[in-house]
Amino acid sequence: MKSLVFGANGQVGQALLHSLAPLGAVVAATRDGELVGGGRCESVDLANGTGIGSLIERVRPDVVVNAAAYTAVDKAEQEPDLAFRINAEAPAAMARECQRLSIPLVHYSTDYVFDGRGHRPYTEADDTDPLGVYGESKRAGEVALEESGARYLVLRTAWVYGLHGHNFLKTMLRLGAERDELRIVADQVGSPTPAWLIADATARILDQGLKSSGVRHLTAQGQGSWFDFASAIMELAVASGRLARRPALVPIATSEYPTPAHRPAYSVLDTAGLRAEYGLELPEWRQALAATLA
Numbered sequence: 001m002k003s004l005v006f007g008a009n010g011q012v013g014q015a016l017l018h019s020l021a022p023l024g025a026v027v028a029a030t031r032d033g034e035l036v037g038g039g040r041c042e043s044v045d046l047a048n049g050t051g052i053g054s055l056i057e058r059v060r061p062d063v064v065v066n067a068a069a070y071t072a073v074d075k076a077e078q079e080p081d082l083a084f085r086i087n088a089e090a091p092a093a094m095a096r097e098c099q100r101l102s103i104p105l106v107h108y109s110t111d112y113v114f115d116g117r118g119h120r121p122y123t124e125a126d127d128t129d130p131l132g133v134y135g136e137s138k139r140a141g142e143v144a145l146e147e148s149g150a151r152y153l154v155l156r157t158a159w160v161y162g163l164h165g166h167n168f169l170k171t172m173l174r175l176g177a178e179r180d181e182l183r184i185v186a187d188q189v190g191s192p193t194p195a196w197l198i199a200d201a202t203a204r205i206l207d208q209g210l211k212s213s214g215v216r217h218l219t220a221q222g223q224g225s226w227f228d229f230a231s232a233i234m235e236l237a238v239a240s241g242r243l244a245r246r247p248a249l250v251p252i253a254t255s256e257y258p259t260p261a262h263r264p265a266y267s268v269l270d271t272a273g274l275r276a277e278y279g280l281e282l283p284e285w286r287q288a289l290a291a292t293l294a
């Protein structure tokens with residue numbers, strides 16, 4: 001099976017290069033044709049979608065996996081056009097070409113498509129209502145795939161972290177080394193999910209073949225607040241010697257940490273559908289964090 005991976009330098013993209021390799025050839029595409037780990041690959045700037053269709057046509061993969069996205073949640077409030085070009089128009093262009101060539105398309109979306117007013121895990125049938133530009137642009141990407149007529153799978157995930165790239169784990173390790181005290185929001189609840197888990201699950205799904213088109217939820221199991229996540233990071237980082245000492249962590253309300261974009265208060269995703277359809281077991285988020293740091 002030959003895969004074409006857009007966004008190969010991102011957190012999920014880098015993990016996909018490893019996870020998809022046992023299934024066959026993996027053709028990587030990045031913005032500038034360079035891989036962060038070294039080496040050249042295909043190049044396409046998704047903000048200017050002209051090269052997308054021609055690249056898919058030239059590579060003729062058995063599956064396209066789009067891990068590229070505009071993920072700067074706060075900055076998106078000032079750059080809505082760019083966020084929509086990358087998160088909605090580029091996946092739409094991929095879907096058009098995939099539909100024309102009968103190639104299945106795997107794409108990722110976010111818990112931030114929900115408004116966070118729920119009190120039980122969101123299912124795929126629940127209504128979306130994003131609070132900010134990033135979530136709106138990601139929802140527009142989901143709709144574009146739904147309407148394309150392509151065979152597709154949108155994997156909605158959440159709170160992605162890893163040892164590569166920009167994420168909350170890396171921010172906490174950096175700030176934890178610099179400061180004696182960190183103030184962390186304790187009233188936003190979700191499911192921290194490592195990039196390797198998303199990539200592994202994608203490979204297990206592709207190994208079986210897409211069983212149906214649609215949106216499915218994919219996160220680590222269980223739930224916690226950003227404060228819980230930070231507390232678990234500090235505990236494991238000190239135990240493993242990554243941090244010399246544990247900074248004091250202060251739980252705060254969202255109102256005490258103002259940001260340009262509003263974020264959902266509760267965005268836990270119900271993954272039962274995906275687990276049943278593909279027979280996947282997903283680890284609890286604290287176990288997944290421990291495995292990542294180990």
Ligand SMILES: NC(=O)C1=CN([C@@H]2O[C@H](COP(=O)(O)OP(=O)(O)OC[C@H]3O[C@@H](n4cnc5c(N)ncnc54)[C@H](OP(=O)(O)O)[C@@H]3O)[C@@H](O)[C@H]2O)C=CC1
Binds near residue numbers: 007046110166
């Ligand atoms: N991060 C998170 O917490 C979450 C992410 N998701 C979704 O998961 C998917 C993967 O996210 P993640 O791996 O964290 O994202 P990253 O931000 O780590 O990576 C995104 C990649 O997209 C690339 N990209 C951005 N703009 C362009 C462009 N104009 N042309 C070409 N490439 C571009 C970036 O390239 P470059 O390196 O050159 O900037 C980067 O490598 C996305 O769909 C995201 O929305 C869902 C929930 C949570």
Ligand SMILES: Cc1cn([C@H]2C[C@H](O)[C@@H](COP(=O)(O)OP(=O)(O)O[C@H]3O[C@@H](C)C(=O)[C@@H](O)[C@H]3O)O2)c(=O)[nH]c1=O
Binds near residue numbers: 071073111157168184
């Ligand atoms: C750095 C920091 C953040 N926070 C808060 C701000 C915010 O509410 C929360 C998370 O902050 P971040 O900006 O790191 O995370 P954020 O960019 O909101 O993360 C999101 O990214 C996009 C791409 C997604 O799709 C989401 O699933 C989610 O992972 O933590 C603190 O309370 N204290 C701190 O010191």
